[in-house]
Amino acid sequence: DRFWSTSELPESLDGKTRTSPWFGTPTVPCMTSISPSNRGTYAPASDGLHFSLLLPEGMAQAPQIQFTLNGIDRTSGLEWSHEGQTMEASYKGLEANRVYDAVVEFPGNTPGSRTDWTFDTFEQxxxxxxxxxxxxxxxxxxxxxxxxxxxxxxxxxxxxxxxxxxxxxxxxxxxxxxxxxxxxxxxxxxxxxxxxxxxxxxxxxxxxxxxxxxxxxxxxxxxxxxxxxxxxxxxxxxxxxxxxxxxxxxxxxxxxxxxxxxxxxxxxxxxxxxxxxxxxxxxxxxxxxxxxxxxxxxxxxxxxxxxxxxxxxxxxxxxxxxxxxxxxxxxxxxxxxxxxxxxxxxxxxxxxxxxxAIEDQAIEPALTVLASSTLDGVYEPAGDAVVEADQIMIPVSSDMQFFKINVPTAQALTFVLQGISVQDGHLIIQYTQ
Incomplete structure (x- = not known):
């Protein structure tokens, strides 16, 4: 086999288009950029971490994704944006003067669906x-x-x-x-x-x-x-x-x-x-x-x-x-x-x-709400949703909206939906866990 290694993205990926054949597999998105770069040093923690995914044609959103830093799941801390077949993820929880090993993977998918890299945020x-x-x-x-x-x-x-x-x-x-x-x-x-x-x-x-x-x-x-x-x-x-x-x-x-x-x-x-x-x-x-x-x-x-x-x-x-x-x-x-x-x-x-010596602390996973304008569309965080201990409040909109509730794995067996109603211009979703 022959391989070509480069620090620059192929033009077809950098321009957010793709050529045929597909880079990867029809079921796994292609990682097109990461920041900080692999082995990047003295990266400002305040700049955060970013990566881009190019979705295969016909895939409306990425399959289940897992993002870890130093072995701790930080998936819930990702912020997403979406344009065409490109999805951009950002993580703003980096700390200064740390060494990070980052992993992005799609559990259950084929080999090649995992990206590992390392970087540090040391200030000189x-x-x-x-x-x-x-x-x-x-x-x-x-x-x-x-x-x-x-x-x-x-x-x-x-x-x-x-x-x-x-x-x-x-x-x-x-x-x-x-x-x-x-x-x-x-x-x-x-x-x-x-x-x-x-x-x-x-x-x-x-x-x-x-x-x-x-x-x-x-x-x-x-x-x-x-x-x-x-x-x-x-x-x-x-x-x-x-x-x-x-x-x-x-x-x-x-x-x-x-x-x-x-x-x-x-x-x-x-x-x-x-x-x-x-x-x-x-x-x-x-x-x-x-x-x-x-x-x-x-x-x-x-x-x-x-x-x-x-x-x-x-x-x-x-x-x-x-x-x-x-x-x-x-x-x-x-x-x-x-x-x-x-x-x-x-x-x-x-x-x-x-x-x-500072140990990484796992963040307690939180319940999150995602919204989409179509049933099979791209679901992104519902920024106006208010999550409380026993209910979720979402402002009512004149537009059609669909919602998904992401329940942390530890609470999945005890989470129970108790009722849905509309009160004072808000959709109220009641639950226990």
Whole structure:
């Protein structure tokens, strides 16, 4: 089979028309746009989430749809508009400084009727606020367990000028099997020793598929992650740890503020990869250190080694880890467990993000009323309907109207329609549940 991947919509879909044959199946709408985009970062929460569906010809409205965020059903929070064969959905309940995994699917339909994507709503000011904090992947220990607690962004400008070398990790030299473990024993070429020039750990401004000497001018140039403001302010790129192999590790000692944190790894990769986070439980300045497993980042295959995203630290049950930190601790990132050809040199590590542990709260599903001008037409939320504990009030209109009452699943067996009447210009629907 041959596939074509593009960030732009085909003209036939973007123009809200379609060609023959149909993109998809005759019973499943086609997702034509999503916002924020997949792997979108720093998306303003106030902009909300939006997606568009193109309905097959002859389909008046989408079949049953389910929309979840971080595993919680948010379908009732969608607002819909409809024009021709296109349906637009909006969700206004995003919160700032969160990572979201979104799913839109049509339960009971054929394979291909599900769309998954991930994005975040972090504000860059939040990352440096002290409430959350970042550890750069390239800022691992040096000189046998030494560390800089609040390092400045450091590196080399394109002009060759060193930046913040006095309070940064630029050219700090680590001790193998104490500060890091790497199968390489010699420093890499210049483009793969961009920040830690004396260590065999490969540090690069961006990432590329080949990691070749020609990557900056040849057919495979380095592609960087979104440059954060703290780096742009000093005219530096983002740096990554790259050319990793299974079993390699890096130690990070910091004086952590007291709190419970969710931990995210900002990384890119073209193979599924487990990356473990451990606590070093022995002296981080000595050889033969002991560790305790804290969780695992399950890095998915993102197609190429420069598609970056946040990956949450999970426990063995695949739940987000609530990591309690307080005081000086040494954490360790370990690349998988063993060297495998399919995994070697497939991953680029940008940074670890520690953010206050906040659990998503499920919203109690509410009874909703939908209206249409025809029996088999498109039913949209009845904005003038007032839903009370035992009745629904809808203003009477001179136009013909049809109504549907969506009852939450938890109340479906106990919901009973008690009566319908017209009083004082309102349709009154009485019920118990």
């Amino acid at each position: 000011s939040h990352l440096t606020s002290g409430e959350s904090f970042v550890i750069e992947a390239e800022d691992y220990n040096f000189d046998g367990g030494q560390y800089i607690n609040n390092p400045d962004p450091s590196g080399i400008k394109e002009s060759g000028q060193a930046v913040n070398s006095a309070n940064g990790y630029l050219d700090q030299e680590g001790i193998p099997e104490v500060d890091f473990f790497d199968y390489e024993t010699n420093p890499g070429p210049e483009e793969l020793a961009a920040l830690r020039a004396f260590d065999p750990v490969r540090t690069q401004a961006g990432s590329s598929e080949s990691g070749s000497d020609e990557q900056f001018s040849g057919p495979d140039p380095a592609v960087n992650d979104v440059t954060r403001a703290v780096y742009a302010a000093v005219d530096l790129p983002e740096y990554q740890v790259t050319d990793t192999e299974g079993g390699e590790w890096l130690n990070y000692t910091r004086d952590f503020p007291e709190g419970e944190y969710h931990v995210y790894l900002r990384a890119a990769g073209r193979a599924t990869q487990e990356i473990h986070l451990d606590e070093v439980t022995s002296d981080p300045s000595q050889f033969d250190q002991t560790t305790r497993r804290l969780g695992t980042f399950d890095l998915p295959n993102m197609g190429v080694k420069f598609n970056y995203r946040f990956v949450a630290l999970k426990d063995d049950q695949k739940a987000n880890v609530r990591l309690t930190l307080d005081g000086v601790k040494t954490l360790r990132l370990t690349i998988g467990d063993e060297r495998e050809d399919r995994l070697n040199d497939t991953t680029a590590l940008n940074y670890l993000l520690f953010t206050p």
